[in-house]
Amino acid sequence: MTWDISLDIDTDDQYALSTGWLDFIRNNHLQEGDICVFEASKNKRGVALIFHPLKQSHHPKPPGYP
Numbered sequence: 001m002t003w004d005i006s007l008d009i010d011t012d013d014q015y016a017l018s019t020g021w022l023d024f025i026r027n028n029h030l031q032e033g034d035i036c037v038f039e040a041s042k043n044k045r046g047v048a049l050i051f052h053p054l055k056q057s058h059h060p061k062p063p064g065y066p
Helices: 021-027
Strands: 007-009 015-017 037-043 046-052
Antiparallel strands (some): 007 015, 037 046
C-alpha cells in the first residue's frame, strides 16, 4: 500500500509532513509512543520513504502509571 504524503519545508529549513500523513497513521494503527523506521529511496516521482513496521510497538509509560 502507498500513501502520497507531502513534505513542507519553510524558509527556516523546518520540515513537516502534511497531506496524507493522517491516512498513513490511521491505516497503520499508529499510536503515540510507537516507533517508526523509514528508508529513503529515490524513484521517478522524487523520494519514496519505505516504512518498516517494528514487530512490537512500544508505549512507554511513566513510573507508577498502571
